[in-house]
Amino acid sequence: MNREMLRSIAEDELQTFQRDGIVHLRKIIDLEWIQQLNQAIDELIAQTEKPADQVLDFTTLALASDSASSQQPPEALEWASPRQLAGRVSLDTRVRPKSNRGHFISVTSVWQLHSTIRELAIDSPLPRIAAQLTGSSKLYLYDDQLLVKPPGTMERTAWHQDQGYDHVAGDKVCAIRVPAGSETPEMGLIEYLRGSHQSGKIYKVNYFVSDATAPDDAGEPIPSIEGHENEFDIVTFAPEPGDVVVHHLRTLHGAGGNSSESKTRRAITFRYAGDDARYYFRKFAPPAQRPSNLHDGDPLDLEPARHPVARINTASQPR
Numbered sequence: 001m002n003r004e005m006l007r008s009i010a011e012d013e014l015q016t017f018q019r020d021g022i023v024h025l026r027k028i029i030d031l032e033w034i035q036q037l038n039q040a041i042d043e044l045i046a047q048t049e050k051p052a053d054q055v056l057d058f059t060t061l062a063l064a065s066d067s068a069s070s071q072q073p074p075e076a077l078e079w080a081s082p083r084q085l086a087g088r089v090s091l092d093t094r095v096r097p098k099s100n101r102g103h104f105i106s107v108t109s110v111w112q113l114h115s116t117i118r119e120l121a122i123d124s125p126l127p128r129i130a131a132q133l134t135g136s137s138k139l140y141l142y143d144d145q146l147l148v149k150p151p152g153t154m155e156r157t158a159w160h161q162d163q164g165y166d167h168v169a170g171d172k173v174c175a176i177r178v179p180a181g182s183e184t185p186e187m188g189l190i191e192y193l194r195g196s197h198q199s200g201k202i203y204k205v206n207y208f209v210s211d212a213t214a215p216d217d218a219g220e221p222i223p224s225i226e227g228h229e230n231e232f233d234i235v236t237f238a239p240e241p242g243d244v245v246v247h248h249l250r251t252l253h254g255a256g257g258n259s260s261e262s263k264t265r266r267a268i269t270f271r272y273a274g275d276d277a278r279y280y281f282r283k284f285a286p287p288a289q290r291p292s293n294l295h296d297g298d299p300l301d302l303e304p305a306r307h308p309v310a311r312i313n314t315a316s317q318p319r
Helices: 011-020 031-046 058-066 115-122 125-134
Strands: 022-025 055-057 105-108 140-149 157-161 173-179 190-193 234-236 244-248 252-255 265-273
Touching (some): 031 115, 031 173, 115 125, 115 140, 125 173
Antiparallel strands (some): 022 244, 055 105, 140 265, 157 252, 173 244, 173 265, 190 234, 190 252
16 A cells, blocks of 8 residues: 655645645545545445444434424433424535435544554555644544435535534644545535634534534634625535545535435545644533543643554655
C-alpha cells in the first residue's frame, strides 16, 4: 500500500486552506486506498450486529420525530430525542423517493471497528496531509465518522461546525473527507461557507439533520444559511476517488439529500488534532462512546488508546 501522497501539496492549496478553511486536493492518494475503503464499508454494512453507541440511523430518528409531539408527556431530553426534534427535521424538497425512502446512516469511531480504517486513519497519506495543512509536527487522531446517503435519502445535513461536537480546543485542527466514489450534484454535495473558521466562534450544536439546539447551549447561533445560500460565500466540490476535501474544524458546512435514483453517497471523515490541541469538555457535544479521563487543558496523548498518534513521515512534515 502506498503510504505517501501521490503529489505535493501546492503553495496555493496551503494558502487556500488557511484563508478559506477548506481545500479540495485532487488525485493525492492512491486508488488502492479507495478500493480498500469500499471493501471495508461493505463489510461494516453487512455486519448483522453493530455497536449501538456507534451506529445511528438518522432517517429512523426523523420518522420517529414525525409522530412525536412537544405536547406529549415529558421524556428524558436525551441528545436529540424524537420529541426534541418534532417538526424540526430538515428535509430536501427536491428528493422524491420512487419507492423506499433511503436511510441516512452514521457510524462513528470506525477506526476501532475495522483494521483497514485504522490503517487509513493513522498510517496512510492522510496524516501527512493534515500535518502540512495545520503546520503540525505531531498529530493525533481525534475520531472519525462514516456517512452513507443512499438514493432517496430526504434528510439534509444541517449547517453545522465540527469543533462544537468535539471535546478539543485549538487552532491546528482539521477534518479530511475521503469519498468512496465519484460524487455528483444530485447526490447532495457538501457545501462549505468559506472563511467561516476565521472568527474563532464555536457555534451551538445541532443534531445534524435538524437545526434544533439545546436552549441553554452557550454557543453562537448558527447563521440562517439554508434557503439563503445566495447571500453567503459558499463553495461546493464534486470529488473523485483519490481526491480528499479538507476543512478546518470551525468551518461551517452542510449538504442536501440524495435525489439520485441509483447512486449512494458514502464517505468517511477523519478528524485530526495538531500541536496546539488540548482536551476541552463541551457540555452539548454528542455523548462520547466511552467517558474520558482527560481534564480541560490535558494533551490528547494522555489517552493514547482513544487518540492514537498518527504516523508522519519525516519527508512529509511541514517546512
